[in-house]
Amino acid sequence: MTKTTNPLGIRGGDLLVSSLKAQKVDRVFCVPGESYLPVLDALYDAREEIELVVCRQEGGAANMADAYGKLTGRPGVCFVTRGPGATNASIGVHTAFQDSTPMVLFVGQVGSEIKDREGFQEVDFRAMFAPLAKWSAEISDARRIPEYVHRAFQTAMAGRPGPVVLALPEDVLSALVPETVDPGRMAVPVPSAPPADALTDLAGMVEAASKPLMIVGGGGWSQETGRSVEAFAEEFGVAIASSLRCQDYVANSHPNYVGHLSIGTDPKLAAHVREADLLLVFGSRLGEMTTAGYSLIEAPHAGARLIHVYPDPEELGRVYQADLMINAATSEAAKSLSHLQCGKVRDTGWIEACRADYEASLQAVKSDRALDMAEVIATMRKRLPVDTIIASGAGNYTGWVHNYWPFETYRSQLAPTSGAMGYGVPAAVAAKLTFPEREVVAFAGDGCFLMNGQELATAAQYNAKLLFIVVNNGMYGTIRMHQERDFPSRVFGTDLVNPDFAALARAYGLHGECVERGEEFEAALERALGAETSALIELRVDPDVISVRTTLTAMRAKHSA
Helix, strand or coil: CCCCCCCCCEEHHHHHHHHHHHCCCCEEEECCCHHHHHHHHHHHHCCCCCEEEECCCHHHHHHHHHHHHHHHCCCEEEEECCCHHHHHHHHHHHHHHHHCCCEEEEEEECCHHHCCCCCCCCCCHHHHHCCCCCEEEECCCHHHHHHHHHHHHHHHHCCCCCEEEEEEEHHHHHCEECCCCCCCCCCCCCCCCCCHHHHHHHHHHHHHCCCEEEEECCCCCCHHHHHHHHHHHHHHCCEEEECCCCCCCCCCCCCCEEEECCCCCCHHHHHHHHHCCEEEEEECCCCCCCCCCCCCCCCCCCCCEEEEEECCCCCCCCCCCCCEEEECCHHHHHHHHHCCCCCCCCCCHHHHHHHHHHHHHCCCCCCCCCCCHHHHHHHHHHHCCCCCEEEECCCCCHHHHHHHCCCCCCCCEECCCCCCCCCHHHHHHHHHHHCCCCCEEEEEEHHHHHHHHHHHHHHHHCCCCCEEEEEECCECHHHHHHHHHHCCCCCCCCECCCCCHHHHHHHCCCEEEEECCHHHHHHHHHHHHHCCCCEEEEEECCCCCCCCCCCHHHHHHHHHC
16 A cells, blocks of 8 residues: 655654654664554655564563664664553663663653543653653654654763653654654764873873772773773783673683673682772773672772773762772773873783683583583583674573673673563574674573563564573572572572473474483584574573572571581
């Protein structure tokens, strides 16, 4: 059917899609809703330029948009309907905020003529998303759509990147505006550079230190930024650690890389952090998980001298009162650091010792269990390319991925620093659609998987061929571990009764099989990678192995002693 043009102008929905094209948007994620039908209709005409990825739940769609933003550096775009659509999508907005990911969420809204009557699925989205987003607004005039869209994209990428939410009243999307309305210019981030005197002070402080440690993380990163940081670390003799789930920011094979500050940081790395006499925090907020509840690096004054480089001036001094604070974009600051010259020759013995401890942590202790996750990871590392994208959600199962999978390229890790379960499956689907030439693996626990496992249907619908690994121990493992620690012998509410995950995958038309013994895994992996469709391997692991470093048996023995 040919679209009928209206001599009086174009709809707000058409202008919105034109504004998205002005922002060079090539893909949007959604769950369709009647509240933004004019946008869907306009996207029909733009289908050769903007791919519409229809998801099965708004949480999955928002997580896909977050993953797209992480992978590309441009805002991931998501459309959802009002009420339950928006509340489902809020988890992805929260993840984008805590992970400093550029993202724009568009939410359908009731018509302006019935606002504030608690109409069908009506919510005040400006108020709802105010603490979760960098900016939340509602468009009340169709002619101003390009203004709001441009500001949304500019804000999402500015300073510390993050999510923006725009509410779209039905009447605004249906209103007619002249075809001559300019859809707007493409938003371009304006990165701030560090002052020259601050760089001089930084260089002097690093030179004066005997055991300097750099902690990298945050948003606005790139492969080039990582290479610049590595060059600076080599020149000045600085050890590099990554903050929570930012392991792909520098090559893990680099001799100055010494490990990952995660949930349950390796004790030897924690000791090195404590003995460092200078901490150069580069792009990271130094959040609760990275700092072990602000105990590994005490707030507000770290035990060592502290330099904090961060793109948002409001974050500087907010928690940690640093000796030197530099407000600059990580990209520009990294370029500047890579051009600095060190005036002394440093003894690299401390870095070599830190590095040796990190390399030792990659060697798993031989397990007597029927299926050992460390061996699973080792087998996959040997078989898959170095640039494989690894996506995961949250849970104790991620400890094996964080510990035993070294990352070499940015962006090859997709994981929520917000600790959101259910992230890995939709993030992996988005990754495969964004980079179809790369291998993509999604790791999920049994509890984590069922929070967004419905997006297997999206993978099937869009022929995204990737691998899902479901680690099944029959419980919410992280909560069980805390429960056993804090309330021994009072286990309650953490057991799970699960489906046959392999059969579930086959029901979606994917390859699916179950592995219960280590010797079965390599052949199963080959069959999965050779399948014509996406594949899922369910790993039925011993529930006693509750984490990388302990077992339920050991925890109970400790309590009974």
